Amino acid sequence: MTDETPKPRILTGSLDPKYPSLSSDYVNILEKHFVIVYRKDFEKDPSKFQDIAAILWRFGPKIDEELLNKLPNLKLVATVSVGYDHINTALIRNRGIKLSHTPNVMNDAIAELGLTLMIVAARHVVRFIEEYKNGAYPKMTPAYDVTPQFSGSTLGIIGMGRIGYTLATRAKAFRVNILYHNRTRRSAADEKAIGATYFRNLNEMLPHCDFVMVLVNLTPETTHIMGAEQFKLMKKSAILANCSRGQVVDQEALVRALKVGEIGGAALDVTTPEPLPNNHELFKMSNVILTPHISSQTRETRNAQMQLAVDNILAALDGRELPSEIPH
Amino acid sequence: MTDETPKPRILTGSLDPKYPSLSSDYVNILEKHFVIVYRKDFEKDPSKFQDIAAILWRFGPKIDEELLNKLPNLKLVATVSVGYDHINTALIRNRGIKLSHTPNVMNDAIAELGLTLMIVAARHVVRFIEEYKNGAYPKMTPAYDVTPQFSGSTLGIIGMGRIGYTLATRAKAFRVNILYHNRTRRSAADEKAIGATYFRNLNEMLPHCDFVMVLVNLTPETTHIMGAEQFKLMKKSAILANCSRGQVVDQEALVRALKVGEIGGAALDVTTPEPLPNNHELFKMSNVILTPHISSQTRETRNAQMQLAVDNILAALDGRELPSEIPH
Numbered sequence: 001m002t003d004e005t006p007k008p009r010i011l012t013g014s015l016d017p018k019y020p021s022l023s024s025d026y027v028n029i030l031e032k033h034f035v036i037v038y039r040k041d042f043e044k045d046p047s048k049f050q051d052i053a054a055i056l057w058r059f060g061p062k063i064d065e066e067l068l069n070k071l072p073n074l075k076l077v078a079t080v081s082v083g084y085d086h087i088n089t090a091l092i093r094n095r096g097i098k099l100s101h102t103p104n105v106m107n108d109a110i111a112e113l114g115l116t117l118m119i120v121a122a123r124h125v126v127r128f129i130e131e132y133k134n135g136a137y138p139k140m141t142p143a144y145d146v147t148p149q150f151s152g153s154t155l156g157i158i159g160m161g162r163i164g165y166t167l168a169t170r171a172k173a174f175r176v177n178i179l180y181h182n183r184t185r186r187s188a189a190d191e192k193a194i195g196a197t198y199f200r201n202l203n204e205m206l207p208h209c210d211f212v213m214v215l216v217n218l219t220p221e222t223t224h225i226m227g228a229e230q231f232k233l234m235k236k237s238a239i240l241a242n243c244s245r246g247q248v249v250d251q252e253a254l255v256r257a258l259k260v261g262e263i264g265g266a267a268l269d270v271t272t273p274e275p276l277p278n279n280h281e282l283f284k285m286s287n288v289i290l291t292p293h294i295s296s297q298t299r300e301t302r303n304a305q306m307q308l309a310v311d312n313i314l315a316a317l318d319g320r321e322l323p324s325e326i327p328h
Numbered sequence: 329m330t331d332e333t334p335k336p337r338i339l340t341g342s343l344d345p346k347y348p349s350l351s352s353d354y355v356n357i358l359e360k361h362f363v364i365v366y367r368k369d370f371e372k373d374p375s376k377f378q379d380i381a382a383i384l385w386r387f388g389p390k391i392d393e394e395l396l397n398k399l400p401n402l403k404l405v406a407t408v409s410v411g412y413d414h415i416n417t418a419l420i421r422n423r424g425i426k427l428s429h430t431p432n433v434m435n436d437a438i439a440e441l442g443l444t445l446m447i448v449a450a451r452h453v454v455r456f457i458e459e460y461k462n463g464a465y466p467k468m469t470p471a472y473d474v475t476p477q478f479s480g481s482t483l484g485i486i487g488m489g490r491i492g493y494t495l496a497t498r499a500k501a502f503r504v505n506i507l508y509h510n511r512t513r514r515s516a517a518d519e520k521a522i523g524a525t526y527f528r529n530l531n532e533m534l535p536h537c538d539f540v541m542v543l544v545n546l547t548p549e550t551t552h553i554m555g556a557e558q559f560k561l562m563k564k565s566a567i568l569a570n571c572s573r574g575q576v577v578d579q580e581a582l583v584r585a586l587k588v589g590e591i592g593g594a595a596l597d598v599t600t601p602e603p604l605p606n607n608h609e610l611f612k613m614s615n616v617i618l619t620p621h622i623s624s625q626t627r628e629t630r631n632a633q634m635q636l637a638v639d640n641i642l643a644a645l646d647g648r649e650l651p652s653e654i655p656h
Contacts, residue, residue: 108479116447119440132620133611137603149626151436173501275465283461292460298477
């Protein structure tokens with residue numbers, strides 16, 4: 001592309017002022033190829049932006065019929081995320097518009113945070129940090145000697161997709177016994193590489209686990225995949241971790257299970273809703289750690305995601321196959 | 329041993345009331361073989377305990393000439409720790425008394441906590457947890473997008489003994505590039521198994537590292553092995569972690585390096601002194617996390633340590649070779 005050729009324009013951004021604009025890293029990646037049009041500017045006179053062929057979704061824009069009607073030349077919606085439950089894929093596809101997401105590039109960041117949160121929860125790291133800062137020396141308390149260890153434990157992974165498998169390869173290095181439940185069973189070679197045992201029936205896996213990590217996509221089938229029945233089957237000492245979507249866990253049932261001591265603790269990067277209201281009782285439980293959906297927020301991963309979104313947009317503009325189309 | 333045979337007596341415990349007595353787990357392990365004599369009871373009339381042949385060190389007792397003079401039949405000092413800088417080994421050996429410690433069994437617990445603390449520091453996990461709890465939703469801040477990632481980074485390990493090597497095998501599963509500095513170079517096979525690069529000269533290694541982890545024994549040679557000169561050589565974004573002994577880091581130089589931004593942050597499980605005074609400026613730095621020397625405090629590890637100490641005492645009483653004698 002020479003300086004003569006105008007760069008194609010892409011639409012992004014939310015009308016809700018609480019959502020952030022793009023970081024300077026992102027702007028740099030995008031402006032190599034495109035002119036960025038923010039939703040708030042677009043709405044002033046959509047007729048001036050009829051040429052827009054792609055939407056880049058990053059905390060917005062909300063994509064509904066009204067918006068799509070204003071974009072007659074739209075070819076692609078590129079979401080900068082691996083999950084796409086925030087997008088009405090049927091509505092968009094019915095208009096012949098393609099959809100891309102950013103899988104794989106997030107595996108490392110999510111797997112490393114997921115593993116970290118399990119160890120932080122098991123070993124009471126946050127409590128130790130807070131108590132120490134507040135003047136106590138918790139080493140002198142009986143609890144000092146009795147926190148669970150991740151190394152050598154049994155981890156049940158629910159959802160053995162790319163992220164689940166990446167987590168399993170990390171956990172294997174800690175001599176962890178890996179169990180998994182997934183819609184489809186992994187190949188024998190995949191299982192052997194991580195020493196994993198498949199459970200078609202989730203409820204049969206749960207009693208064995210010291211840690212349970214949920215890493216499924218949110219679908220009608222996975223909504224509340226962890227509920228009251230499941231918590232009753234877990235060890236009283238077990239820790240539930242969730243780095244996927246809040247709604248895969250029945251949160252009310254989780255709160256009850258934690259209160260009555262059916263499980264030992266929880267490490268949640270996602271909740272229902274997000275953000276979780278500040279007065280929510282999960283914030284008050286000493287055996288729960290809550291992070292604000294940060295599992296993929298590393299610079300390396302965010303930039304790789306944005307580059308993959310750019311590659312998808314460029315492919316769509318050229319009529320080439322998309323590097324990472326959302327599966328039908 | 330039948331019920332007829334009286335169990336041998338072992339001495340343990342501190343005269344300082346702030347130090348904890350043994351946990352019930354420990355007592356159970358010890359009382360299978362021994363009668364436990366606490367220091368405070370011993371001191372009431374040492375002449376009644378002339379038969380004591382072993383000291384079990386766990387937060388005490390302080391072992392000086394005065395105590396040794398009261399124990400004419402002492403054969404072994406068994407410390408429930410891997411480090412033994414708290415023990416005057418020369419004083420004890422000169423009397424023909426053996427020394428044992430508890431190496432290896434702590435590798436997993438220390439390596440998993442060390443790795444966790446590096447990721448927690450890099451990804452600002454504690455800050456995110458605190459801000460979220462306090463009502464903020466940090467996802468909406470620019471910092472959300474820019475924390476460093478552990479996976480794929482370069483880690484420099486200072487001290488490639490058993491614990492360092494265990495940490496390296498864990499880190500390798502995160503596709504981490506492993507550099508190390510050690511008094512002696514590891515075998516080619518050891519290096520290949522973890523893809524590690526040896527640096528005889530510590531200062532040549534430091535500029536390459538995103539993370540630096542200190543895991544050396546405390547000796548005159550390793551005291552302040554990380555000092556002002558070393559911090560200047562590190563990347564401004566790099567994180568220093570220490571899970572060995574506080575004195576291997578020049579703490580005043582570290583504080584200065586953090587203040588002027590010579591390095592990016594620190595994760596310290598050990599400090600000088602311990603506990604660190606509550607008003608210490610390290611507690612006030614947002615890029616520092618401090619844990620109260622908890623790297624080996626899992627139930628599995630503590631019990632394995634105590635069992636190893638028991639095995640050493642039994643061997644010493646029988647005149648057999650010690651399973652884990654402190655090296656000369």
